[in-house]
Amino acid sequence: MPLPAEWNATRFESDHIERFYKDVLLLEDAYRYYDILDELRRHKIKAFKWKVSPGDVAKLYQDLEDLDVRGQERDRMIEEFKKEPLILYIIPDRRWETFHWGTPSQLVWSHGVKLPRKHDISQQYPSLKSFFVDRLEIPELTMEALQKQILEVAADAPADETFTHLSHLNILIQNLVELIDPSELISEPIFPILTPSGELKRVCCTTDFFIVDDMHLFKLFRDKFNMLAFTNSQVMRLEFVFKWLGMGKKYLIRNVDHRVEWPYGTITHEIEWDIGQKAKALLRCASIAAYFRSRQTRSISERNLILRSLRAAKMMEVEDMFSETKLGDGHHKSNNTNIYIKDTYPQLKLINSGGWQESALVAYVSADKKQRQLAMAVALPRLLMDWLMKGREAHSPGFVDVPDLGVSLVKSVLSAPPELANDILEAESIEQPLAYREGRKRMLGSDGSPRGSQEQIRGRITSQHSHKDIGESACKAAGNPGQIQPTTTISCRPQQRKGITRDDTPSETASVNLREARRTLIQ
Template sequence: MFRPKQPFEGKEEIEARLTEINHDGLTAISSQCISFARDRPDDFMNYLRHAWKQEGPTLRKDEDLLNALQKVELSLGDDIGLVHDDDGMFYIDLLAALKSGNESGAVEFPRRVLELYLRIQAACDIKGEDALKQMTREWFKDDPVLLTEKGWHRSSECYVEAPEYLSNVITGPILLPSPKSWDVSSFELAALEKFYRETLQVDDGSLDAVLKELDKKPDFHHSKQLYGVLNEIWTKISRDDLPRLREYFKANQCIILSEDDTERYTLGDCIWAPKLDCPKNASKSFPELQTLFVSVLGMKKTNIGLVYHKIVNFIRSVSIFGEPREQKARRLLVALSQDVEDYGSYIDKEKILESDIFPVVERGKHVMLRPASADFYIMDREAFQTEFRGKVPVLDIDHTTFWLLQPFFNWAGLQGRYLMSNIGSIRNAFVPGSVTETPAYIHPMRAKGLLRLAVHYRSPQTRTASGRESLARTLGKTRIHHLKDHSLFTTLKMKDFEGSHVASPLSEVYTCQNDDGLEIYLEKKSAEVATAVQLPLVLARFLMEDPNDESRSEMPVDAMLPGLIRTILRTNNHSLRSIKRILDEEGIVDVDKLENSPYIPANGAGELLELLAMGKGAQRSRDHGSRTNQDPKVTEVHGHEDDLTREFGSLSLQRNTDTTVTVWGSDSTK
């Protein structure tokens, strides 16, 4: 569609036509063409040039039509001003004619092209017409009429200038310096550069030039050259362009990693992982471009490959600057632990476990580097840090370092070395006479809240009505005693080590269940901490105990249970009514409503038996007639009532245990 300078016949855009079929069925110059030439002589050359693209090849073959078109042009020659005044459109048409006769770009006298460019620029400068500049700019952008050393090109494919390091990698033509055959003077050069930059608005080769090249999806070697250019120019890129560069690599699949792998990746698909044999590892393909990919573009990075190689070669390494080898071993293990969950599958676990990388405190309190096959335990409680050193071989780390190394221990399968899971016995006691006073029982609202939790999490103690009643009595007679300081102590013994008895401050909670209820003992100095941390865990284990399981080796506890117990214990005395609301909001079952539910077998056995009997009653009525006065519960279930009652009375309300559990040892007081 052609857009005239002013609307023509009420239309912003028209379909420019040179010919049409007349009433006699013959091809003739279109009435639109004649009208436009008459009404818009200043814009007719634009109309003619646009229509010629479509109909020019046909008109050339018809001499009569050409003559008719020439008559239209000649009759309007004075109006257009072609005779008396140079016009930018005139030179554009000359350029189009010159280009059509030299499609290959091998122009015999290339200065003629230069002179046309300069005359077009002069026309734009003299008349100052924005419309002419805009039309010229669009034409050069859409049509390949810009002559370069690489032939005819569109202005959108070219760059005015480019640094030498860029000119070697971008495929688009660079316009300046101009070809020597043009013999451009300094005056002409200034006008030509103005034509390129201002009228055609061609840019210099810079960041956009590289991104345009990447848009073309070049091969591996060309892509690598472009990455190298970005590595050189990123310091010269403006602050506004750096985020744009990062977003480009995040949004576009512009990273190719090898000649053999033609797939392309975004920045987020790749990883910078030196010495790690993993897929999409950019460090293997471009080791010299770490600054660009990691620091500038923000590619994910892991040093786990480097750390792995240092660990497996640790025994041959040399310690410099007096750093103890044990300290270096700890640092390497912590560094490995940081990324082992994500990239552990790409390193050899067995080689690490065979390496002398584990600093072990042996019975003589000497620290030695040992492999994982050596006998040692991992101290997984802060309280173990002093008690077990020198009595059993333990890993020489503090509790903070233990926390940092937990991902590594899990990956390496060393959880079985945790001290807590290897304690053979735990004996708790308190010094006689340390109880200062006898407290009251806990408030009934707290006791009822604990009962709700036991029922909700389907404690074995709540399977039957009698079990629930027994637990309710025990919880209703629960007392919390506060002891004098240093009154509680715990004796621990390792399973496989003689003489490994230690007195530990592990326990700050001591419980004792008797016929009168549950007695809980806390030391005054640590009562606040124990109530917040240890007591909820102790009570969670107590609530979930199975009285019929003599082994009690492991007690599964739902992960949310200790937190809810903590809420019940720490609720202010003035806000005890909020316990019910909190448990309701958490979706904890209401024991009162549960006890009164007609769907519980023990509560509605009669209704259930009647429901079951209805099917048989209907069958009998069809076979033997109706017995309206007979009790269906008696007639249909005669001789089976005890069995059914027993069946429903023992019906388990248990469902599948939550898979998110915390497991405590049978004698643990944690």
């Protein structure tokens, strides 16, 4: 409580009087909170002229919390906040507007979740939860409340109703430190799926169904397997929910085998391919693959094998080439596990020929000119990046998440004239990898000096991922083409990657700092 000015008290006297009020008369809490509320009102007036600091206002809320007002005075203080909008909040996507002031009934503590007709203040005042939630009784959105809402959704409710709750849960999983036990959500039928017969029903997450993240594969197998009835954009927004519930293996693109074949005895013809002239540029792209844990770019000797394979690479055209796709693995009960379905995507197959030390990369393409051009433009960049990451281990099992940045760089190199390939990577700040060695000799640059001494990927490389919602199908299921896991050869159809990935870190449209990036596959 401020002392009257006419008292002309010294600092020493003021401290003693303050302690007397607090320790003997117990009056500090009963009066001082009014002063803070008056100060809030003055800040509110200044806010109309943009002369208020949100940090100063937050300090006043902290002062109120420190007072620990109790009893009737606490009730009066809460009533003041209910009657008058004294809580400053800023709308995240409308920061250019003037500051907003609200009452507890207009606000929510939702941990980053956007709720209709409510404004979340948890991100603005992360250290003041005790004051706003416990003292002013602003409602908090919890995982327990969301779980209850999800379990109460009617069996015949639209799939979108479940998605809304799950998307809120997805945000809480990212922002909360302590999570609830997911066992109840795992065991209850909460997921809307489309059956092969076209029926929409709800099942638990342990039921056999696929998360549709590839529209082309959905069209191929919709009449043979259960599919989750969410759109592509919805699937991307539920990444952390799927991981939390242990559903990572249900992604459609992680359960396909794709192969490209041609009739036995078909004669192949070699055609011109300038990839050998771009070998060094592609090896620089392999430095991106190395950063994302490529299996065959870990040492100089392994890089030299890649370089020799690329320099000796050739392209063969094949008549009557066709592609087939199989869906299903040991985790799904399927009567069609040995049946391949004819596919219409661009046909292109990469293999390694020759011995280990004399390896050459061979690309088989269709003799049809249109199909060949389509395959080289759409399929080749991702297949080649896949080869850079897996190489001769392509026969081994295991899902490899091909980095979109690497695919983009490979595509740029392939489409550029050979003399510009390295310049493109230079412009993208992709440095030369470790010095190449052939035998025991160090390859030198044109000036006779070593080409490099350390593998680095420097700078920020902007990787724009376009996210496109395929649209609502009859079952609300959609997706993007994705990584295809090969079995006997490196052969898969092209993909257009999206923001969602099966890793620990959501991929968003952003400038990617490769030094800080982490890619860990969802188990």
